[in-house]
Amino acid sequence: MPDTDPLIRLDSISLQRNGNMLLEGVSLRVLPRQIVTLVGPNGAGKTTLVRVLLGLIAPDAGTVQRRDGLVIGYVPQRFAVPTSLPMDADGFLRLAGRSTPQQRQQVLADNGAGGLLQRPLRALSGGEMQRVLLARALLRKPDLLVLDEPAQGLDVQGQQDLYDLIRRLRDTTGCGVLMISHDLHLVMAATDEVICLERHVCCVGKPEDISVHPEYLRLFGRDMAGLALYRHRHDHHHTLHGDIVPDAPQQEHRHD
Secondary structure, eight states: OOOOSOSEEEEEEEEEETTEEEEEEEEEEEOTTOEEEEEOOTTSSHHHHHHHHTTSSOOSEEEEEEOTTOOEEEEOSOOOOOTTOOOBHHHHHHTTSSOOHHHHHHHHHHTTOGGGTTSBGGGOOHHHHHHHHHHHHHTTOOSEEEEESTTTTOOHHHHHHHHHHHHHHHHHHOOEEEEEOSOHHHHGGGOSEEEEESSSEEEEEOHHHHTTOHHHHHHHOTHHHHHHTOOOOOSEEEOTTSOEEEOOOOOOOOOO
């Protein structure tokens, strides 16, 4: 029976700073095994809302309810590696908390980045760094994975591969996922529910419904409606070096 008890629930969140309303009456929830994507133009309050969710900012009004014992894994929008930092990926992963070398190697391998353990952080490409950041979040064994613009800086194939990976992680670990993204045409294919935000919730629903919603079209233009319905499905994935690896046969799952 599906678990319908939310991992996290935000009700009527409002936040104001210096006379500017950053969030106004925003509500959302994320269930186990559910991928929720937050979309909206720059300045819509997406990252601010995530900071409220993480407990980094207290809202002026509204409530945040977290499931007892909830563990959150967070992948930030940007991570600038100081050029003078003499740290490899293994050392960076150790900062996530207690883990064994075998666990760190395994979590990288599960993310398609098993060869990066001893690679200096400053030598990683954008796609490789994203996978290391994701591995670091997964070492926490999160119930909820929060990803702020996870595909930023990746090419189209890299974005597709990353979103495929996120879906597989949801299926194998049972975690809930909250993503922020502006890569609408690809995100729509990788999510169960979309929330359009412009300081308040403009619309919420399944991708195919949101893509034709008047508020979505107002925010992003009618040219994005066709792109939003693009669904990328294949029976293989790509390694970090572009090699094609067949996926194991999987049964179709339905997540209500």
